[in-house]
Amino acid sequence: MRISNKAKNVIRHIVLIAVCFVLIYPVVFMFFASFKESNEVFTSLSLFPEKYRWENYVNGWQAGASGSITFTNYFLNTFALVIPVVFFTIVSCSLVAYGFARFSFPFRKILFPAMISTMMLPSTVIIIPRFMLFKNLGWLDSYLPFYVPAIFACYPFFIFLLIQFMRNIPTSFDESAKMDGCSAMMILRKIILPLLKPAIFSAGLFQFIWTWDDFYNQLIFINSPRKFTVALGLRLAIDTSTETVQWNEVMAMSVCTIIPLFIIFFACQKYFVEGITSSGIKG
Amino acid sequence: MRKALSVAMVIALLLCSFQVFAGGAGESSSDDGVTTIRVAWWGGDARHKAMLDMIAAFEAENPDIKVEPEYSAFAQYGDKFFIQLTSGAAPDVMAVDQPWCATAVQQGDFFLDLSPYAEQLQIDTFDDYLIDNYSYFNDKLLFLPIGINGMGSLVDTEILSQFGFDINDKDFTWDDMFALAEKVHAANPDWYLCCTDSKQAALYYARVYLRQLTGRQLINDDGTMGCTREELSEALELVDRCYKENVFQPITISAVYNNTMTQNPDWLNRKMFMILGRTSVMTETASRREIDGHYTTTGYVMPQLEGGVESGIEVRPVTLYAVNKETRNPDAAVRFLEFMFTTEAAAKAIGSNYSVPAREESRGYVADVLDPSAIENVEYSLANAGSTLNAWSGNSEVEALFTEIMEKIAYGQYDSMLEAADEIIERIGMIVTN
Structure with a gap:
């Protein structure tokens, strides 16, 4: 028995909608739970709150603990951490990728695999040596442990992504520019970077989301609550050892925390998809 | 023009970021006659607020000491505690959970012996059971219990x-x-x-x-x-x-x-x-x-x-406090502990956030805010306590x-x-x- 194309389409859509629902349900649950009473979050099976409590957002934002530190501080701190990291990552990784993609230099064949192999190293393995290093440099409780690795292109994944994209840009462009008198840096700035825009957006977006979401490194390197980011601030409110957690407020602040990510992601989605597909790294 | 403006904005933001956040607090320091000490603890909102109020009262009484608070939830505190301790980046004064004490002492000599300060800290006014069983390791007074758990x-x-x-x-x-x-x-x-x-x-x-x-x-x-x-x-x-x-x-x-x-x-x-x-x-x-x-x-x-x-x-401390052996300001750290453990102002600020206080005098200061059944439980537990857990068992x-x-x-x-x-x-x- 042959199934008509229309029926196939319907089945396909039903399956896709079901999968989408499963994937998006935690976010939807979080959104509605942010309006519930704290006890209602776990005791009620209903997705929707009995009463919409907007004050959860107000109370959560003020973060209870110490009136002087609120989520305003946490958000400002997060932007102060994430924006420079993204900026430095893009600049430094573009330069390194340009070097590997376009130049021949001694030990290139060893250095490239060496750089790529660092990608295989789990970050938890090197957390203690990194901690010791940053401690000896006096960088603990500052954002330097995040800025400096970004300045020195310590993100091999992005270098790899950019190299893959650069390889698709014909070298004849560089040669023509060179004949017209362009220096190597000028070729990068005037020819390569404009063509690299989709890949740069992808790298920037990835780095933005990963740094924003990175909890463990921020926990280890930042001590003072006045320097906490949203990830740390959010976790500060969840202490199960001493008292009841106000889950409704935690949910409300979680909603606030993901809003910037949503905005950035959807604003840059066009470039992001283009960058991923054309760099040869296909998801 | 727009591009130039964007670039300028990014640079300005970066500079601001560097200006504000570059210098790490790092270790305790002494500038302009004011000594800064780092004090770390875990807890929920109520405990944080109580501790911050207590610190404000301490700073008002001791203008030559500034306290840099470092607080987090229990799980995160635990994640960081041993990393900081073993790498020499621990705060000057820190909260320690009782099961960690033996493990930490087994791993190294990290804590200041408070024996020379016993009189200043009024050790004889603490509950004997807790001091005898949980504060001393290798004949050194390393940990001070702040509350009692029955x-x-x-x-x-x-x-x-x-x-x-x-x-x-x-x-x-x-x-x-x-x-x-x-x-x-x-x-x-x-x-x-x-x-x-x-x-x-x-x-x-x-x-x-x-x-x-x-x-x-x-x-x-x-x-x-x-x-x-x-x-x-x-x-x-x-x-x-x-x-x-x-x-x-x-x-x-x-x-x-x-x-x-x-x-x-x-x-x-x-x-x-x-x-x-x-x-x-x-x-x-x-x-x-x-x-x-x-x-x-x-x-x-x-x-x-x-x-x-x-x-x-089992009767055991709710939380213990210790001083980092590597602290540059042991006197300031001990003065902080003295204030926190022995004064009425501190006891009232902390209230019931560390269960029933380990000092009888402090219990009197906060009698009105303690849960009567908690006091009853502690008294019954102390009167009927079994043997204390040794380091390995705990x-x-x-x-x-x-x-x-x-x-x-x-x-x-x-x-x-x-x-x-x-x-x-x-x-x-x-x-x-x-």
Whole structure:
């Protein structure tokens, strides 16, 4: 028995909608739970709150603990951490990728695999040596442990992504520019970077989301609550050892925390998809 | 033009970021005659607020000392504690959980000996039991207890009294518990007597039973086992029975609330009626009692073993405070501890956030805010305390091992409890050797 194309389409859509629902349900649950009473979050099976409590957002934002530190501080701190990291990552990784993609230099064949192999190293393995290093440099409780690795292109994944994209840009462009008198840096700035825009957006977006979401490194390197980011601030409110957690407020602040990510992601989605597909790294 | 403006903005933002955040606080420092010390603790919002208020009062009285607070939730504090300690980046004054003390002392010489400051810190006014058993390691005074934890239970008396449970029955035994649980579950198949998780099952059921049975340490000071495999398996049998005879909710449901058992909807919706635990659990749940109005804490009920050697009741500090041995400002750190532990202003600011204070005088300062049943529980526990846990028996790795074994028992992974006991004995051997 042959199934008509229309029926196939319907089945396909039903399956896709079901999968989408499963994937998006935690976010939807979080959104509605942010309006519930704290006890209602776990005791009620209903997705929707009995009463919409907007004050959860107000109370959560003020973060209870110490009136002087609120989520305003946490958000400002997060932007102060994430924006420079993204900026430095893009600049430094573009330069390194340009070097590997376009130049021949001694030990290139060893250095490239060496750089790529660092990608295989789990970050938890090197957390203690990194901690010791940053401690000896006096960088603990500052954002330097995040800025400096970004300045020195310590993100091999992005270098790899950019190299893959650069390889698709014909070298004849560089040669023509060179004949017209362009220096190597000028070729990068005037020819390569404009063509690299989709890949740069992808790298920037990835780095933005990963740094924003990175909890463990921020926990280890930042001590003072006045320097906490949203990830740390959010976790500060969840202490199960001493008292009841106000889950409704935690949910409300979680909603606030993901809003910037949503905005950035959807604003840059066009470039992001283009960058991923054309760099040869296909998801 | 727009592009140039964007670039300028980014650069400005970066510069601002560097200006504001470049310098790490790093270690304690002394500038302009003002000494800065780092003080770290864990807790929830209420404790943070109380500690910050206390610090403000301290700074007002001691303008030459500035306190840099570092606070977080318990899990995060624990993640960082040993990394900071072993790498020499620990704060000047830090909160230490009791099971960490022995582990930390075994790993190195990290804490300042407070013996020379004993008079200044009024050590003789602290509860002797806590100071004698938990503060000294290798004859050095390393840790100061801020509150006392006894052991008992939190009980929904309104429901349980319907099944003949008497809140004042100090001779409540494990057998009584099983009989009560049977009645409760028979009345409603969704009801279970005790709310617990794997860690609670390890600490307040298996370990307590074992101590009642043997009166000895689980692991001797020299690292050898303090009990036989038969004794250990009998203690594990208790937990196995609790799952099989519906004293506990099946782990397939309760596992979701590991470490957050008081968030279990079946506890909140009054389908479970008893939690065995420490005094601080009761203090914590007192706030919920105000909301729900149907929980009654009791200082007495800790099931006993008929013919047992001891009560199995552990009395231990809620939290201890220690000074970093590498601190550049030991005097400032000790002055902070002196203020925090001995003054009325500090005791009032801290209130009941560390359960019942370890100093009797401080208890008097905050009598009006302490939960009466918490005081009753501590007094009863102190009067009926069993022997204290030694360093090995209270070791955090050993506790984690027990917790894991409890889960395996709950999931029915052993043919007999002797098998589980053998696994514990073998793995304890590995922990001790390492």
